[in-house]
Amino acid sequence: MKVVVFSENNYGCGASIAASRLVKGLTKEHEVLFVYEKNKTKINQFKGININTWQLGETQNRWKNAIYRVFYMIARLTSTNIDRWLLFKIFNKKIKSIQPDIIHFHNTYFTHEQIAALSEKTPVVWTMHDQFAFYIYNYKITKFDGNEKIYCPIQEWRKRFYNPEKLLNNCNANVTFTPPSQWLVDLSEKRNAGRKAIKVVHNGIDTNDFYPLExxxxxxxxxxxxxxxxxxxxxxxxxxxxxxxxxxxxxxxxxxxxxxxxxxxxxxxxxxxxxxxxxxxxxxxxxxxxxxxxxxxxxxxxxxxxxxxxxxxxxxxxxxxxxxxxxxxxxxxxxxxxxxxxxxxxxxxxxxxxxxxxxxxxxxxxxxxxxxxxxxxxxxxxxxxxxxxxxxxxxxxxx
The missing domain is CATH 3.40.50.2000 (Glycogen Phosphorylase B;)
Known part of the structure; x- marks a missing residue:
């Protein structure tokens, strides 16, 4: 099996740690490319493991890196998705060159159109570590003091680029969602209503990494x-x-x-x-x-x-x-x-x-x-x- 695993960060938060643990496990018997955008840690969690990694939006070419920065700044100044357009073009080119069997997102900010376009050629699995994929915010909680709070709501201008309903209603989008908990499966199904496949797959951990000490x-x-x-x-x-x-x-x-x-x-x-x-x-x-x-x-x-x-x-x-x-x-x-x-x-x-x-x-x-x-x-x-x-x-x- 040839798999591309995509994570916004390479390490440092719960979602990226789960992604890196999956990559580590898959690599033992399958061909894996681990793609990430942000380098969040100096800890090399893949030390001693023969694994392919690629940082999207970073190259050894300083001129290309400068272009990425310019596109990022333009996107922020104009409230457009031009930086994501550029990164998607680069990512899609890579996908075409390696032709994986599966694209596996752990956290992503590609648009609903881009995700659907990818999935029409290569099936997409999206592991949800929060509520974003269906609710366009990470979490909605009732705080200890009784007040509600929404974590990381999507910016208003970005809603035209990522709309869960448009992704769920796209019959050609071959996307399967895999929340790690039944709680998130149940919450997602309230929005999904059977339109896309949702399967619970628990996060895993290398049992040799953690063990009791005296x-x-x-x-x-x-x-x-x-x-x-x-x-x-x-x-x-x-x-x-x-x-x-x-x-x-x-x-x-x-x-x-x-x-x-x-x-x-x-x-x-x-x-x-x-x-x-x-x-x-x-x-x-x-x-x-x-x-x-x-x-x-x-x-x-x-x-x-x-x-x-x-x-x-x-x-x-x-x-x-x-x-x-x-x-x-x-x-x-x-x-x-x-x-x-x-x-x-x-x-x-x-x-x-x-x-x-x-x-x-x-x-x-x-x-x-x-x-x-x-x-x-x-x-x-x-x-x-x-x-x-x-x-x-x-x-x-x-x-």
């Missing part, structure tokens, strides 16, 4: 207490309202005497709080450092008010750390409540505080879940399972 040594490596009950969470800045870290701080206020430590990875600068139990550790990027972070915790908490199929849950479970997850989006699909983790209401600090207290008092049971956590990912979310499921989708479409 807990005391991991805690020593990141300089935290070796004995205390440890709750871990990842605090993001870009989507901090959706990631909902505030509910953790509100829950801690309800259990001021609980002798625990709470490790925050990333930035918590958005929140003003006074609690000596919270230890801020800053951002962590490398897989080896993440293994230590997950392994150091007794429980990983993900309090998002909305998330699709977050990679962090898989990473934590593979490291043998059970997950205290919000009952929102696709998170409940990843957690076997009571066995590999526990679910709570992301709008209720009281519910979260009670769950933390319960886990603190049932510490021995929490510690015994490591093997079950890891097995749950190996059985359902491994890289091999993901690749097998995508190949099945590819073959069905090609036939």
């Amino acid at each position: 807990k005391h040594q991991s805690r020593k490596s990141i300089s935290i207490d070796a004995v205390k009950f440890t709750l871990l969470f990842l605090a993001g800045t870009g989507a901090w309202e959706r990631k909902n870290s505030i509910v953790i701080f509100e829950a801690l206020k309800l259990i001021p005497d609980l002798d625990i430590q709470v490790v925050a990875i990333g930035s918590v600068s958005k929140f003003k709080f006074e609690d000596s139990r919270v230890i801020k550790k800053g951002a962590v990027y490398s897989i080896s450092a993440l293994r230590e972070v997950y392994s150091s915790a007794d429980v990983f908490c993900i309090p998002s008010v909305l998330d699709n199929l977050p990679n962090t849950v898989l990473e934590s479970l593979l490291c043998g750390t059970p997950v205290l997850g919000a009952k929102a989006g696709g998170i409940p699909e990843m957690i076997d409540d009571g066995n590999t983790g526990w679910l709570f209401d992301p709008y209720s600090p009281r519910d979260l505080a009670d769950k933390i207290t319960m886990l603190y008092n049932d510490f021995e049971n929490v510690k015994n879940k490591s093997e079950t956590c890891r097995s749950s990912v190996i059985d359902k979310f491994s890289e091999g399972t993901m690749v097998k499921n995508y190949i099945k989708v590819y073959n069905e479409i090609v036939r």
